[in-house]
Amino acid sequence: SIVSIHFGSKKDSDFVGTGVVIDGKGHIVTIKRFLSDYNIWVETDKGEKLDAELLGVDSETGVAVIKVKESLKPVKFCNxxxxxxxxxxxxxxxxxxxxxxxxxxxxxxxxxxxxxxxxxxxxxxxxxxxxxxxxxxxxxxxxxxxxxxxxxxxxxxxxxxxxxxxxxxxxxxxxxxxxxxxxxxxxxxxRMMELANEIIKYGKIERGWLGVFIKEESGEIIVSDLVDDGPAEKYGIKKGDIIIKYNKKDVQDIQSFIKTVKETKPGRKVQIA
Structure with missing residues (x-):
């Protein structure tokens, strides 16, 4: 089901946006734009006004998960x-x-x-x-x-x-x-459910990070600088290196490379060539 999300007093509140019920445990996903974690509540399509708790937010996509104590009917998903x-x-x-x-x-x-x-x-x-x-x-x-x-x-x-x-x-x-x-x-x-499940479990989203600055020249991904004591510097990557493969897969362009690195779980060992 779909709910409206508010914060402040239930008598005189600010309307924030819309949320989607994703399971029968009270979890609701929305996009945080101006969402405050102060006195959040939701209103169902039946007019019920329910107190909610902010579980966490992904700062990159804006995905936020809130939770109510009551069980609400979840939506069905397509591919x-x-x-x-x-x-x-x-x-x-x-x-x-x-x-x-x-x-x-x-x-x-x-x-x-x-x-x-x-x-x-x-x-x-x-x-x-x-x-x-x-x-x-x-x-x-x-x-x-x-x-x-x-x-x-x-x-x-x-x-x-x-x-x-x-x-x-x-x-x-x-x-x-x-x-x-x-x-x-x-x-x-x-993708929404991947983020929501991680927020429900950990309260936040952790993304991979190499500690490199990169640029693209003539179709090649070049390391332009390194973060001091970052993962890349510690494992021998140097300024001027050309990144060809990441975990045995060809690196196509900067955007896809950055996306792949961010999707790598922190602490996981990877191969870079």
Whole structure:
């Protein structure tokens, strides 16, 4: 299910964004933008106001996990890799204070540099952390950020689909609302769950670090400098070295190399050539 997230007094609070219930243990994932860890509470689609605790935040992606004591119905997941450009996606969030408001976009494709999913249009304000579902009502990911006009659809031709998969009645009148500039970017649910599970277990996300400064020249990744006493310096990497392989795999470009290093668990030994 989808919840709205607030902080402060339940009588006079600040609305922050949208959260997605990921299991039956009260864990909720959202994107922290202006989320305070002071007096967080959530409101369900039934109007229940529940106290919540902030478990942790990933500073890089903005993924945050909060927890309520009550058991809420979790969403069902789809495989984001099954999405094809042009597929309809349904963004379920709490924009403009509308509980479980639905806007529709299309899947544009995957971003090459970070594997995020890109929408064909922007998202409405208040939909940070909103669930992005496929046409079967299964979660593909959550709204992460906006790079636009968003449209809130109530067209008759999709009324039956929304009623069947999301159990939401939609006015037959088409309503149009402007969104934030730039297309919406979605964190895939599989990556979201990896981060969420680590936050639930450890309270934070730990990423790999080599202690090198690198640059790309003529397609080669070159070490331009080293951090004193960093892992790279300790194991003999020198300024001017060309990095060809990381853990026996060819290094393609700077972005993919940085991504691979960050995804390596701290303390793990790797081979660099």
């Amino acid at each position: 984001p890799k099954d999405l094809a450009p042009g597929d309809l996606l349904f963004i379920v969030g709490n924009s403009f204070g509308l509980k479980n408001g639905i806007s529709i976009s299309v899947f544009s494709g995957r971003r090459d540099d970070d594997d995020f999913l890109q929408l064909g249009n922007s998202v409405l304000p208040g939909n940070s952390g909103a669930g992005v579902f496929n046409s079967n009502g299964k979660l593909a990911g959550i709204v992460s950020f906006t790079l636009g006009t968003s449209i809130f659809y109530g067209a008759p031709e999709i009324k039956s689909l929304l009623k069947k998969e999301f159990r939401i009645r939609v006015s037959p009148k088409l309503e149009v609302s402007r969104g934030m500039d730039g297309p919406g970017v979605v964190l895939p649910q599989n």
